Structure formats: C-alpha cells, structure tokens
Amino acid sequence: MTLTLRSGSKTYPDGTVALTPTDLHVEPGEIVSLLGPSGCGKTTLLRLVAGLERPDAGSEIWFGEDNVTDLPVEKRKIGMVFQSYALFPNMSVRKNIAYGLKMQKLPADEIDRRVAEVLKLCQLEPYADRSIAALSGGQRQRVALARAFAPRPRILLLDEPLSALDAALRDKLRDELAGLLRTFGITAIFVTHDQNEAMAIADRVVVMSHGRIMQAGTPEELYRNPKSRFVATFVGHAMQIDGEISGSRLVTQGGSLQLPDDAAGCSVFVRAEDVHIVGDGALSGRVESVTFLGTHYRVGIAGIASETIFAFHVGQPPPSVGDNVRISIETKALLLLPEQADAA
Known part of the structure; x- marks a missing residue:
C-alpha cells in the first residue's frame, strides 16, 4: 500500500504552525523513519496520517487510490504501536493480540488462525498464555507489534517504539524490529529522535526541522551527502x-x-x-x-x-x-x- 501526503500541514488554533505544507510518498512495503529533534513536526505528521489530527484545508492524504483525508481514525485500517505499547495488563498475550480482531467481528476460527500466525512470526508461541506483566520489555514490544499487525492494516505507524527501553536492550531490539517489519512486508512509518535507530531500521530516512522536511534519502545518502548543516550535524554529528x-x-x-x-x-x-x-x-x-x-x-x-x-x-x-x-x-x-x- 502506497502512502501519499500532498501539501499536508497543521496549524493549531493559537497560530502555532506544527507542520508546513509537506509532500511525502512512501512505496508499498517501504520502511520510512521520520527523524528530528523534539518539536520538529514528525509526530504531528504521523498523527495526520493516523487520523488523530485534522490537517489544514488543502491537505490531502492518500492510501493507495483512496483519499482518506476526511476519514476518522477507526476507518483508516491502520496499525499503531505506541511508545508505552498500550497493552492490556489483565489479558494474556493471546488475548491482547486477538482484541482488535474481535472488534472487527471476525469469525472465531479466523481470529485463531491470525493469532497463531503472528505468534509464530513474532516468536511469541512459548508466551501465548502468559500475562503481560510476566514479560520482558522486548517481549512486550513484540506483542505490541503482533497486535498491530494481526488485523492486517494497510499501513503500520510506530511512535518512538524503542524509547521506553534501557540502552542495552534498545540496541538489541533495534535489529529485531527491523527484521520483523521486513517479515511483515508492510508499509511502515516510525517516528524517532535517535539517528542510530533510524539508520538501522529504515529503508529511507526523512529528516525534519521546524515543521518541514530538510532532506530525505537512504541512511547512507544522508550520511555521505547531507545538503545542509542541520542534516550534517544531526545525522552523524559533523x-x-x-x-x-x-x-x-x-x-x-x-x-x-x-x-x-x-x-x-x-x-x-x-x-x-x-x-x-x-x-x-x-x-x-x-x-x-x-x-x-x-x-x-x-x-x-x-x-x-x-x-x-x-x-x-x-x-x-x-x-x-x-x-x-x-x-x-x-x-x-x-x-x-x-x-x-x-x-x-
């Protein structure tokens, strides 16, 4: 599923411009990172795509051939992984993953089949009946990914998915997350302020500052050929x-x-x-x-x-x-x- 943002912008009622008119195109199955310091507009862009914020007049958001600009979040068929994971602590791993499928009112056998599929993909089969409280940080991250992917969303959105983990675990799970996203083969956008995370996971990195895109390219392109002092100093500390x-x-x-x-x-x-x-x-x-x-x-x-x-x-x-x-x-x-x- 392609994602296209045309002149996407967001101005708040007090006049604060969080995102200037921005164009972005993401290919099917591409993993794109929105990278930048706090307040650069990356989370606002993600929330516009998700339908959690309404864009300014003249903005357009397309999922493939569908204009979803005015669709509410519950009708966009997206998956989201939050910084806190937002898992249900009183449910088992299996029930957490099945929750979204039950909300779709799928048949019980289809729910069981999809849950079994993502449990295997995310290497969670041994933990299927454990409570969330009994899992490590890395295991919880895999549950959050499995739950987001089980409904087969058109696009997967991740908001600082590793920031809640300690440094040693974050480095270990960075490669694991990259592998899982490629296993899913789904179009994915994730927000981060960590350049190492963005460069290790993404096919393409979009560097943002003050509500606009400064440069987009592969991790190596940004590192070797920055077009501005901001990109050079933010990506690689030139x-x-x-x-x-x-x-x-x-x-x-x-x-x-x-x-x-x-x-x-x-x-x-x-x-x-x-x-x-x-x-x-x-x-x-x-x-x-x-x-x-x-x-x-x-x-x-x-x-x-x-x-x-x-x-x-x-x-x-x-x-x-x-x-x-x-x-x-x-x-x-x-x-x-x-x-x-x-x-x-």
Whole structure:
C-alpha cells in the first residue's frame, strides 16, 4: 500500500504552525523513519496520517487510490504501536493480540488462525498464555507489534517504539524490529529522535526541522551527502572547521587544508572518524580531553578551529591532555555545505 501526503500541514488554533505544507510518498512495503529533534513536526505528521489530527484545508492524504483525508481514525485500517505499547495488563498475550480482531467481528476460527500466525512470526508461541506483566520489555514490544499487525492494516505507524527501553536492550531490539517489519512486508512509518535507530531500521530516512522536511534519502545518502548543516550535524554529528576560504583552500587557526572544490559561499564540515592523529598532519592543535569509549578514544583537540574538533583514535597509547598533536583529514572526507542551506 502506497502512502501519499500532498501539501499536508497543521496549524493549531493559537497560530502555532506544527507542520508546513509537506509532500511525502512512501512505496508499498517501504520502511520510512521520520527523524528530528523534539518539536520538529514528525509526530504531528504521523498523527495526520493516523487520523488523530485534522490537517489544514488543502491537505490531502492518500492510501493507495483512496483519499482518506476526511476519514476518522477507526476507518483508516491502520496499525499503531505506541511508545508505552498500550497493552492490556489483565489479558494474556493471546488475548491482547486477538482484541482488535474481535472488534472487527471476525469469525472465531479466523481470529485463531491470525493469532497463531503472528505468534509464530513474532516468536511469541512459548508466551501465548502468559500475562503481560510476566514479560520482558522486548517481549512486550513484540506483542505490541503482533497486535498491530494481526488485523492486517494497510499501513503500520510506530511512535518512538524503542524509547521506553534501557540502552542495552534498545540496541538489541533495534535489529529485531527491523527484521520483523521486513517479515511483515508492510508499509511502515516510525517516528524517532535517535539517528542510530533510524539508520538501522529504515529503508529511507526523512529528516525534519521546524515543521518541514530538510532532506530525505537512504541512511547512507544522508550520511555521505547531507545538503545542509542541520542534516550534517544531526545525522552523524559533523563538526564545522571554520577559517578563511581562498579558492579551494581553507586556512584555519591550526594550518590549512586542501578542499575538494572551490568552496566560495560554503562552510566546511568533517566527522570525527575522518580526523586522524598522525605525526605529519597538516593541522596542529592541543589535546584538551580524552574519553575512552571501548573500541576507541574520543580525543578533543583545541586550536584547529574556533570550536573543539574531535578525533576517534584507535590504538594505544592515546595522546594525553595537554599534548600538542598534528592531524590529517583526507580531502574527500570534507563536506562543503552552502551557508544558507537551512534558511528556506
């Protein structure tokens, strides 16, 4: 089932513009993440698709060939997974999954068949008759997904589905969630503020800010080719190296860099994994922090740009605070971004 949003927008009675006119198309079976900070409009967009909010005049929402703009939520045939899962604690896993099917007044044998199907898909068969209170966080997440999928919705919507879990469990279940969504083969949209979650699960990521879409693309496209400083800094935490640009060279406090192109009107950014501490680097600075992160050290270096530049250092020993170091950055790793790219 395709999803198409045409000039979708939402303005609240007090004049607050939560979503500016926005176009979005999602292909059948595609998993799309709406990614952005709090207040960027991603949850508003999800609620418009769900029918939980009424859009402004001129907005259109299509499920395939059906215009659902004016349909109430109960008639849109969507599945929803909420941050809290919203499971019934007094019911077993089986009864939670069957609840929506009973509301559809399906025959008992059809309900049993569908419940058995999703129990197997979500690897919940051993827990079918347990109460929700007896399940782990990961098992509850699978029940919420199974319950949402059992009625065979046209589109599945997920609102921060992993945010209620602790960090270790969230990392484990991220891959599991991606696998389940692809097993279902259903068109899915999920909201998150966690870039790692979005990039690990989604086929395509839609980055939002201040009620509008800043850029959409595959996770790799967004990471390698951001079109604005907002996308570069939000997806992958790119850092600006400021200085004076002359043609294809950047002169900074700590030295100079060869740029990939003439950078007039651009700002220069780099990611920490592309900053290398070496003996003969073109830039020099002073180490002001060293943080051990298990697989590498995160080294903060002052004196290269007006803000601290970080490098990921692998190997031992790491430099010490106060050391003078030299760094190198490959020309192809530099991101040249238009200075006015976020000002639309």
